[in-house]
Amino acid sequence: MKILEVKGFTKEFDGIKALKEVSFSVENGTINALIGPNGAGKTTVLNILSGFLKPEKGEAYYKGKKITGLPPFKISTMGVVRTFQNTRLFLQITVLENVLMAMRYRNGENLLDVILRRDKVLKEDKEKINKAMDYLSLVGLAEKKDELAENLSYGQRKLLELARALATESELFLLDEPLAGVFPETRKKIIALMKKIKKERKTIIFIEHIVGIVSDISDRIIVLRHGEKIADGKPYEVLKDRRVIEAYLGGEGDT
Secondary structure, three states: OEEEEEEEEEEEEEOEEOOOOOOOEOOOEEEEEEEEEOOHHHHHHHHHHHHOOOOOOEEEEOOEEOOOOHHHHHHHHHOOOEEOOOOOOOOOOOOOHHHHHHHHOOOOHHHHHHHOOHHHHHOOOOOHHHHHHHHHHHHHHHHHOOHHHHOOOOOHHHHHHHHHHHHOOOOEEEEEEEEOOOOOOHHOOOOOOOHHHOOOOOOEEEOOOOHHHHHHHHOOEEEOOOOOEEEEHHHHOOOOOOOHHHHHHHHOOOO
C-alpha cells in the first residue's frame, strides 16, 4: 500500500530550478533512501514534504490526502515527522523534557500550552513520563534524562532527536542525514532504530551519502542529480545504473 505519492515537484530559488518535475511513491513499512550528489535537491524534497517550503508546481499525498502547502504543524499532526541534519532541540531544558514536548497529549494541547504547564506535566502525567523514558531507553539516553540537552554530545543530540521523533508516534519519518558526523557506535544504534521503525510497519525516507549503508538497509533508492530524478528502484538495480555511477564519480552545497 502506498503511504506517500509525490507528483511533479518543481522548486526554484532565485530563478534556478532546484527540483524539476520530481515524482515518486513510497510503500508503507519500507525504508527509502534519497541520495545524490551535493546540490541534487534532496533536502528540498524533505522541506516540501514537511511543509517548510512550497513548490512552484507539484503535489504530495500522504495516505491519500493532499499535504502540499499545509503548514508544518498540520502535516505533523497527520503523522509525518521530520528530523534535521542540524538537530533542532530545546537546549535549555532536560533530555526528558525534550521528549515530553514531542508527545501528543490527550486534550490536544499545542506546544505553547505544554511549555507553559511543563511543571504540571512533570508532576502529574506519570504515563507520559514512563513512555518518554521508554523512548530514551531505546536510544540509550535514559541515564541522561535530567541532563540539559545543551550538554549532550553531537551524537547524543542525534539520538535525542530520534527519540523525540519516535515519541510523536508518527507513521512516516523524514530523516535528513541521521547518520552524518556520528561515531561508528552511534551509527549502529541509529541503524538499529531505523530497522525497528520498519518492523513496526512504519515508513522512512532518509538522506544519506554512504552508499554501502544505503544498499544494506534500504528497500528502495531514489536518486537525484541537478534537481532531476535519474533512478528509482531496488538497491541492486539502482546502484549499477550508469547514470548513478556517473553522478557519484563527479562532484556537485546541497539544496
